[in-house]
Amino acid sequence: MVFGVMKDKAVAEMLEPLRAPVVEMICTTAPTPRAAEAGALAAVAKDAGLRAEAVQDPIEALTRACGRGRPVVVAGSIFLVGPVREWLARDILR
Numbered sequence: 001m002v003f004g005v006m007k008d009k010a011v012a013e014m015l016e017p018l019r020a021p022v023v024e025m026i027c028t029t030a031p032t033p034r035a036a037e038a039g040a041l042a043a044v045a046k047d048a049g050l051r052a053e054a055v056q057d058p059i060e061a062l063t064r065a066c067g068r069g070r071p072v073v074v075a076g077s078i079f080l081v082g083p084v085r086e087w088l089a090r091d092i093l094r
Helices: 010-019 038-047 058-066 078-088
Strands: 002-004 026-029 052-054 074-076
Touching: 002 038, 002 058, 002 078, 010 038, 026 038, 026 058, 038 052, 058 078, 074 078
Parallel strands: 002 026, 002 074, 026 052
Antiparallel strands: none
16 A cells, blocks of 8 residues: 555544555655655554555655555545556556
8 A cells, every 4th residue: 555645634543444454555745745754654654553664755655566566555645646646647648
């Protein structure tokens, strides 16, 4: 899973339902000034019992997650999902 949210959100509460289904999480920083920093998100995720790492750049985080041979979910903020979707669909949308 690739996860990024805004710094004013209740991150620990958002992560709670993900504890069972998520094998590992790559926390990233959405490309907006309101975004929570990847390292801070990873720390909260680890405190919640998730295996997490921080990758600052969302596209690098997605690339790393996709390279692990498992399905990948991108979740958290529309400010993360939108740019990732645009990057994934760049050849389709032209």
